Amino acid sequence: xxxAPVAFVTSPDGRAALVGPDxxxxxxxxxxxxxxxxxxxxxxxxxxxxxATYDAAPLAARGVPVARCWDVAEAHRLLVGGWEAGAQLAWxxxxxxxxxxxxxxxxxxxxxxxxxxxxxxxxxxxxRDGYLRAVAGTASWCPDDEELLxxxxxxxxxxxxxxxxxxxxxxxxISTAQSESAAAFLCLELARDGLPLDRATAEKLIGEAAGPxxxxxxxxRRIRAERDRAVLKHVPGREHTDLRNPLQVKDLLAAVxxxxxxxxxxxxxxxxxxxxxVGALLDWxxxxxxxxxxxxxWLDAQVGPDDRLRGGWTASDGAAGRMTAQNGLHNxxxxxxxxxxxxPGHVFVRADLGQIEPRVLxxxxxxxxxxxxxxxxxxxxxxxxxxxxxxxxxxxxVLAAMYGQRSGAAGEALKGLERAYPVAMxxxxxxxxxxxxxxxxxxxxxxxxxxxxxxxxxxxxxxxAYDAARGRFARNAVVQGSAAELFKAWAATVRATTRxxxxxxxxxxxxxxLLHVPEPAAQEARARLVTALQDSAxxxxxxxxxxxxxxASVVRRxxxxxx
DNA sequence: CGGTGAACGTA
DNA sequence: CGTACGTTCACCGA
Numbered sequence: 001x002x003x004a005p006v007a008f009v010t011s012p013d014g015r016a017a018l019v020g021p022d023x024x025x026x027x028x029x030x031x032x033x034x035x036x037x038x039x040x041x042x043x044x045x046x047x048x049x050x051x052a053t054y055d056a057a058p059l060a061a062r063g064v065p066v067a068r069c070w071d072v073a074e075a076h077r078l079l080v081g082g083w084e085a086g087a088q089l090a091w092x093x094x095x096x097x098x099x100x101x102x103x104x105x106x107x108x109x110x111x112x113x114x115x116x117x118x119x120x121x122x123x124x125x126x127x128r129d130g131y132l133r134a135v136a137g138t139a140s141w142c143p144d145d146e147e148l149l150x151x152x153x154x155x156x157x158x159x160x161x162x163x164x165x166x167x168x169x170x171x172x173x174i175s176t177a178q179s180e181s182a183a184a185f186l187c188l189e190l191a192r193d194g195l196p197l198d199r200a201t202a203e204k205l206i207g208e209a210a211g212p213x214x215x216x217x218x219x220x221r222r223i224r225a226e227r228d229r230a231v232l233k234h235v236p237g238r239e240h241t242d243l244r245n246p247l248q249v250k251d252l253l254a255a256v257x258x259x260x261x262x263x264x265x266x267x268x269x270x271x272x273x274x275x276x277x278v279g280a281l282l283d284w285x286x287x288x289x290x291x292x293x294x295x296x297x298w299l300d301a302q303v304g305p306d307d308r309l310r311g312g313w314t315a316s317d318g319a320a321g322r323m324t325a326q327n328g329l330h331n332x333x334x335x336x337x338x339x340x341x342x343x344p345g346h347v348f349v350r351a352d353l354g355q356i357e358p359r360v361l362x363x364x365x366x367x368x369x370x371x372x373x374x375x376x377x378x379x380x381x382x383x384x385x386x387x388x389x390x391x392x393x394x395x396x397x398v399l400a401a402m403y404g405q406r407s408g409a410a411g412e413a414l415k416g417l418e419r420a421y422p423v424a425m426x427x428x429x430x431x432x433x434x435x436x437x438x439x440x441x442x443x444x445x446x447x448x449x450x451x452x453x454x455x456x457x458x459x460x461x462x463x464x465a466y467d468a469a470r471g472r473f474a475r476n477a478v479v480q481g482s483a484a485e486l487f488k489a490w491a492a493t494v495r496a497t498t499r500x501x502x503x504x505x506x507x508x509x510x511x512x513x514l515l516h517v518p519e520p521a522a523q524e525a526r527a528r529l530v531t532a533l534q535d536s537a538x539x540x541x542x543x544x545x546x547x548x549x550x551x552a553s554v555v556r557r558x559x560x561x562x563x
Numbered sequence: 564c565g566g567t568g569a570a571c572g573t574a
Numbered sequence: 575c576g577t578a579c580g581t582t583c584a585c586c587g588a
Contacts, residue, residue, distance in 0.1 A: 331573040403576035476577040510574045
């Protein structure tokens with residue numbers, strides 16, 4: 001950490017502490033946040049906190065740009081995998097303490113007298129047995145100034161230990177921890193700023209799918225019954241079928257001669273012509289989805305009076321450490337995307353990474369042949385030519401290799417991949433094998449992917465299927481997880497390099513970024529976003545052998561065709 | 564009332 | 575559908 005680490009931590013009673021080489025400050029959160037803001041602007045510092053969600057909220061609220069940070073929780077998740085990353089656990093891990101001995105929070109009952117004294121501390125927050133006090137950082141903690149300052153010092157100590165451990169993990173792990181930390185702070189900004197929406201268009205699109213806005217509950221029931229009737233009119237005598245009950249739907253379909261194992265869309269799709277009820281049901285499902293999940297209730301609850309859609313964001317949820325978002329931000333139906341529109345005076349810069357996963361595979365596996373293929377705008381073109389097959393066949397084969405597809409006719413092309421890209425294929429095979437053996441893996445950036453706690457409870461007759469599923473999971477995780485790290489490194493760079501233009505990232509979608517930009521700055525923001533990808537990719541891979549491509553365009557609506 | 568599976572939206 | 579996630583619904587068992 002070249003920049004000087006400075007802790008910024010908060011307490012549940014609205015105070016904060018700033019602790020560093022030249023600062024030791026404690027007081028009301030807004031006052032200390034103001035001091036932190038000055039430090040962020042004037043000095044080369046890296047803020048350290050236990051977790052952005054808790055500690056950095058005052059900084060996000062007042063719009064402090066936070067150039068550099070270290071998020072102990074994110075670094076911990078990177079180091080040991082999984083989601084659990086409380087301060088006590090991160091500290092114990094960093095200091096090599098047995099997690100079985102973690103102090104439990106006082107429960108206010110007889111058990112409290114049986115546990116070591118939580119208040120017996122060497123400093124204000126570290127116990128004599130080396131663990132952090134269990135109460136520290138919890139909602140019921142009321143630290144005095146000395147304790148809050150010690151809490152900040154503990155975060156600094158913990159971060160230093162983590163950095164040392166990550167340095168042993170691999171050459172990119174510290175840099176990954178830094179960009180994951182930046183992503184965690186970005187999550188606060190995303191939650192704060194929201195996604196700009198055009199409410200009138202949203203109302204119109206919802207109306208087209210779900211009908212007019214109900215005036216009361218009776219009206220809502222009437223509209224709902226009307227929607228059901230469009231399906232049930234095709235099956236006289238079965239008008240009382242509950243379309244929301246899959247078993248009843250299955251029975252209904254069987255009665256009209258459509259026998260299916262389940263009623264999923266891709267199972268029913270081939271039967272569209274068999275009976276009119278099938279098509280009606282599939283159309284009903286689509287409308288019902290919008291009516292229930294992305295309807296008026298959603299609009300009223302999740303879109304603020306400032307016409308922005310807000311939800312919670314996490315920086316590294318899930319097995320492979322992808323970002324996640326709530327309230328529909330990550331799964332808004334494409335039909336509704338015209339409603340995502342830049343606000344007056346602004347435009348969107350929309351950018352998505354092209355073919356990111358096979359390009360990431362080339363980087364993480366170190367396959368020189370596949371790296372050569374990444375120099376093409378369309379990676380599948382040189383692969384197809386090398387394999388002597390049509391492009392669609394090459395694409396299916398590459399995806400099959402990465403994800404372990406079992407169906408389909410990729411067989412012959414897969415053998416070609418083995419010959420043409422042996423290094424990449426061996427890398428994937430090794431991940432698959434580790435999955436079978438339940439052995440942990442690390443992504444390219446160093447995130448631990450644990451396989452000892454996933455798909456373990458198979459009955460003996462299902463053991464082989466579970467093993468194979470775990471193998472596919474592992475093979476996918478090293479590619480998807482590494483791609484997520486590159487994406488976050490890119491997003492962190494874009495955030496930093498376009499801020500002075502007034503640009504704000506308003507959506508992250510795995511391989512796609514949406515920037516809300518003052519109109520005059522649009523082209524400059526677009527150019528910087530492209531540069532940011534080349535810079536992050538070069539830093540990430542340590543070379544220019546693997547090329548990453550981005551399609552970036554200036555649009556008014558998210559749905560607009562790329563220019 | 565909480566947990567589970569079906570279903571389906573996105574990448 | 576290959577993997578991943580979030581949300582809603584009906585059902586199940588307490």
